[in-house]
Amino acid sequence: MIEVSHLTKRYGGHTAVSDLTFTIEPGQIYGFLGPNGAGKSTTMNIITGCLGATQGEVKVNGYDVQDHPMEAKACIGYLPEIPPLYTDMTAGEYLRFVLQAKGVKRKDWDAQLRMVMDKTRLHDVKDRLIANLSKGYRQRVGIAQALLGNPQVIILDEPTVGLDPAQIIEIRELIRSLGKDHTIVLSSHILSEVQAVCDHIMIIAHGRLIASDTAENLTGLMKGGARLVLLVKATDQQVRGALWGMEGVEHAEYAAGEDGTTCVTLTARNGEDLRETLFFRFAELGLPILEMRRDRATLEDVFLELTQADDAGDAAEKPDEKQGGQEVEGA
Amino acid sequence: MMAIYQKELNSYFKGMMGYLFTAFVLIFAGIYTMAYNLSGMYARFEYVLDAISFIYLIGVPILTMRSFAEERRQKTDQLLYALPVSMSAVVMGKYLAMVTVLAVPVAIMGLYPLILSQFGAVSLPTAYGALLAFFMLGACLLSVGLFISSMTENQVASAVLTLVAVLLLFFMGSLAEFVSGEAAASLMALCALVLVFAVILYVFSKNPIVAFAVAIAGMGALIGSYAFDSAAFEGLFASIMAQLSVFDRFYGFIGGVFDLTAIVYYVSMIAVFLFLTVQAMEKRRWSE
Numbered sequence: 274m275i276e277v278s279h280l281t282k283r284y285g286g287h288t289a290v291s292d293l294t295f296t297i298e299p300g301q302i303y304g305f306l307g308p309n310g311a312g313k314s315t316t317m318n319i320i321t322g323c324l325g326a327t328q329g330e331v332k333v334n335g336y337d338v339q340d341h342p343m344e345a346k347a348c349i350g351y352l353p354e355i356p357p358l359y360t361d362m363t364a365g366e367y368l369r370f371v372l373q374a375k376g377v378k379r380k381d382w383d384a385q386l387r388m389v390m391d392k393t394r395l396h397d398v399k400d401r402l403i404a405n406l407s408k409g410y411r412q413r414v415g416i417a418q419a420l421l422g423n424p425q426v427i428i429l430d431e432p433t434v435g436l437d438p439a440q441i442i443e444i445r446e447l448i449r450s451l452g453k454d455h456t457i458v459l460s461s462h463i464l465s466e467v468q469a470v471c472d473h474i475m476i477i478a479h480g481r482l483i484a485s486d487t488a489e490n491l492t493g494l495m496k497g498g499a500r501l502v503l504l505v506k507a508t509d510q511q512v513r514g515a516l517w518g519m520e521g522v523e524h525a526e527y528a529a530g531e532d533g534t535t536c537v538t539l540t541a542r543n544g545e546d547l548r549e550t551l552f553f554r555f556a557e558l559g560l561p562i563l564e565m566r567r568d569r570a571t572l573e574d575v576f577l578e579l580t581q582a583d584d585a586g587d588a589a590e591k592p593d594e595k596q597g598g599q600e601v602e603g604a
Numbered sequence: 605m606m607a608i609y610q611k612e613l614n615s616y617f618k619g620m621m622g623y624l625f626t627a628f629v630l631i632f633a634g635i636y637t638m639a640y641n642l643s644g645m646y647a648r649f650e651y652v653l654d655a656i657s658f659i660y661l662i663g664v665p666i667l668t669m670r671s672f673a674e675e676r677r678q679k680t681d682q683l684l685y686a687l688p689v690s691m692s693a694v695v696m697g698k699y700l701a702m703v704t705v706l707a708v709p710v711a712i713m714g715l716y717p718l719i720l721s722q723f724g725a726v727s728l729p730t731a732y733g734a735l736l737a738f739f740m741l742g743a744c745l746l747s748v749g750l751f752i753s754s755m756t757e758n759q760v761a762s763a764v765l766t767l768v769a770v771l772l773l774f775f776m777g778s779l780a781e782f783v784s785g786e787a788a789a790s791l792m793a794l795c796a797l798v799l800v801f802a803v804i805l806y807v808f809s810k811n812p813i814v815a816f817a818v819a820i821a822g823m824g825a826l827i828g829s830y831a832f833d834s835a836a837f838e839g840l841f842a843s844i845m846a847q848l849s850v851f852d853r854f855y856g857f858i859g860g861v862f863d864l865t866a867i868v869y870y871v872s873m874i875a876v877f878l879f880l881t882v883q884a885m886e887k888r889r890w891s892e
Contacts (some may be wrong), residue, residue, distance in 0.1 A: 284891075323685040325890040346688040357683035361615055373607035374687045418683070 274299045274426060274456055275320060280329035282315050282480075289315045290480040293329070299425070302452040304471030305460035308580065312480035313460040314354055317430050320458075321351040333426070347375070350424040350455075354431050356415030360404035364395055364414050367403060368421060375422040385421055393417040393447065409440035416447065420455075427451060429459040433466060445470050464576055478580040491575050501539040501547060504564035505555060509535050515558050521545045534563065608689070608697025612671070613704055622705050625666050629709035632656045633716070641720050649717045649731040653738045654858040657851060660745050661770050667702050668749025669763035672885070673756045685889060695750070695881045702746045710739045730860040737857035740870040744850050745770055747877035754884040777852040780845030787837035791830045794841055798822035 275297035282290040290312040297303055305313045318324040320331050322338045322345060331338045333345040359367055368389065372382050390396050393413040398406060403414060412432065419427050432448065433441045448470055451457060461467050467474055468488050476484040476491075484491060505512050509527055512535045516525060524540040541547050548565060555562050616622035636652040675681040684694050717731040749766040756762040783793045799819055806815035830837055846852050850873065853866040 318682075321686045323682055323889065343688045343690070346686060349686070351682075351686040353679065353682040353686070355679040355682075357678075357680040357686075359611070359615070359680060360678070361619060362611075366614075370607055370611045371683075371687070373610070374689050376688065 274334065275458075276332040277316075277320065278329055278331075280316065280319060280331065281327045282312075282319060282324065283327045288480055290319070290326075293477075293480070293482055295475060295482060295485060297426070297456060297458060299456050301456060301472045302448070302470055303456075303458045304467035304474045305458065305477055306464065306467045306474055306576065307460075307462065307477035309462055311462075311477045313462075313477055314430050315480075316477070317351070317428055317458070317460060318353075321349055321428055322346050323351075323353070347422070348425050350419030350422065350427045352412075352415045352419045352427075352429045352432060354434070356411050356418075358403045358411055358414060358418075361402070363400050363402055364406065364410075364417075365399035367414065368399075368417055371418045371421050377422050385423070389417045389420045392420065392451070409436055409443070412436060412440070412444060413447075416444075420451070424455070426456045426458065429457065431460055431462075433461070433463075441466075476576060476579055483579050484575075500568040501541065501551070502564075502566050502568045503537045503539065503551065503562060504530060504534055505537065505560055505562050506532075506534050507560040508533065511535075511558070511560060512537055515554055515560060519547075519550070519554065521547055521550070538568070605689070605693040605697045605700075608684075608694050609701050609704075612698050612701030616667075616701065616705050621666060621670070622708070625663055625705055626709045626712075628663055628666070629656070629659055630712060632659050633709070633713050637716055637720075641716075647720075647724055647726050649720060649726065650734040650858045650860070652716075653734050654855065657738070657741065657854060658774065660742055661767060661774060664742070664745045664749045664770050665763040665766040667705060668746060668753050668766055669759045670753070671698050671702070671750055672754040672881075673759050673762040676757050677759075681885075681888075691885050692878075692882050695754075695878055695885065699747065699750055699878060699881075702750065703743050706739065706742045706746065710735065710742070727860070729862075730857075733860075733862045734857040737854050737863075737866065740867060741850060741854045744870045744873045744877075745773070747874045747881075748773075751877045751881045751884065754881045773850050777846050777849040780842040780849075783841050785839040785842065787830070787834045787840075790837040790839065790841040791826060794826050794844075795823050798826065 277296070278294050280290055280293040281288070293312075293316060305316065307313050315324065319326050320333070320338065322342050325339065331345075334348050336345040336348075338345045359370075362370065365386070368386055369382065372385060377385060390399060393416055395410070395413055395417055398410055403411065406414065416429065416432065419429070429448070433444050436444060445466065448457060448459065452470075452472075459467075459470070472487065474484075474486065474488055474491055475482055505515075507515075509529060512527065516522060516537070516539075521542050522539055523542040526538045528536045528538075530536045539547065539551075551565070552562065613622075616625075633652060633656055636655045637649070640646045640651050640655070641649065672681070675684065684691075714732070714735060717726050717728055717735075720726045721728065748769055749762075752766045752769060753762045756765060780793075783789055802815045802819035802822070805818055806812060809815065850870070853863065853869055856863045856866060
């Protein structure tokens with residue numbers, strides 16, 4: 274659907290995007306994740322033809338964005354970071370203008386408008402000036418604008434930024450429902466959001482793609498895998514004694530808890546499940562386990578690890594079996 | 605293109621800019637028609653057009669300052685880039701909307717000679733010839749204003765720069781006459797012009813070598829031809845400026861001459877500035 278190959282964008286001496294290569298397959302929700310200034314918006318602007326690339330090419334449905342902009346742009350609906358709204362128009366007028374500019378036939382206007390306004394729930398405000406709409410509604414008008422003409426791909430740049438929590442949930446639900454009929458690419462610097470909405474996550478830092486996979490696989494990438502956290506009613510010494518020489522424990526960290534308890538964080542070798550063994554071992558010694566939980570690596574950990582590894586300039590190697598097309602970049 | 609055209613036209617007449625411009629032109633047209641034709645009893649409407657040509661100093665910035673500068677400030681230009689519409693269609697749509705707004709007061713002024721002819725013999729061909737030239741002059745200045753708006757990010761800067769540009773064009777012919785008619789003075793003035801052009805080239809291209817080469821080549825050619833035939837340089841600067849001045853071309857029509865070359869000149873100027881506007885907008889995609 275969208276093929277990006279060796280995309281590079283330089284602003285003067287600053288490289289915003291460097292040798293980016295990825296493919297967007299139809300029918301999925303993709304999330305661009307990265308800290309501010311990572312090159313997410315730049316990449317999206319290049320895909321949608323708003324910016325020219327220094328090197329590399331972008332193909333949308335086989336059409337090169339530079340050489341055949343009309344055909345390529347017709348397949349894409351784009352909502353930039355700041356919704357491009359003419360504040361002196363009403364929402365309805367604005368959407369009609371976009372319909373006309375996108376070259377939709379006049380007889381299809383009403384059907385399209387109704388469909389888009391149903392999806393984004395804009396019927397109540399269609400006669401109000403955009404200048405008088407709240408931020409949430411403006412965002413919805415922006416999304417409605419992207420949906421007009423029924424493009425195959427919808428690209429949303431930070432669609433929930435600056436909205437209140439209720440609006441964020443609403444927009445996320447909208448995006449999920451749109452994902453049924455469209456391929457969606459969205460960007461965000463909020464991890465939970467990408468995790469909640471996207472099927473496939475691409476982590477970008479310093480203009481490079483450092484990981485591209487599903488959310489589950491990405492958390493699985495975390496070194497060491499699952500960790501166990503135990504709260505035991507015993508002293509530090511007793512816990513150390515209990516764990517002494519136990520098979521399968523790779524690493525343990527101890528911390529004193531309240532009221533004579535000790536908190537241990539265990540890392541199992543090869544991701545082995547140690548919970549039963551631990552239960553019986555502590556039971557045998559008469560040390561009550563007050564709490565035992567698995568502490569899975571969150572996407573946040575993966576994100577920090579990957580972006581920091583990238584900062585340090587390490588060449589991290591994380592082979593990917595499932596996608597086969599993962600890009601791992603060393604500095 | 606139609607979408608952009610209709611949207612722009614709507615925004616001129618839903619806001620006050622369209623009415624402001626129309627009223628502004630008609631007030632001055634009314635005052636001078638009153639003074640020249642009704643009180644002064646001149647039978648020529650051209651004199652009114654001649655007298656009110658200065659309104660373009662204010663009128664053109666009013667119409668052009670918003671067009672691209674405001675799009676850029678509000679970040680709506682991203683929509684224009686993302687829509688499946690070519691940049692030339694966008695520029696054309698915006699330009700035609702401006703020209704349409706200009707056509708409103710011009711069409712109303714078209715009634716004045718007819719009304720005047722009820723009370724005496726009015727030379728209608730020269731009146732309408734001059735009105736057409738007045739309209740073309742305005743259309744030409746609008747293309748300059750549109751180009752300036754495409755290079756600026758806020759309305760005020762756009763308006764001030766357009767005012768300065770129109771002002772220079774307005775006084776270009778008369779200012780050039782201050783340069784002495786001697787051949788050496790003409791040479792120096794032309795060399796200065798080449799230098800200014802080279803500096804502008806440098807500012808936009810950021811390429812010192814090209815700008816320097818243009819300056820050297822231009823001045824070399826001038827000095828070379830001066831050495832070859834210095835007599836040809838006598839009064840050359842003033843006459844070149846007069847040829848280039850968009851306002852001077854218009855004054856010919858006031859004298860009752862229907863000058864087809866002037867119309868061709870206006871159309872070419874419009875084409876050049878619209879082309880430059882498209883290029884300025886395309887350039888932004890590469891250097892933003």
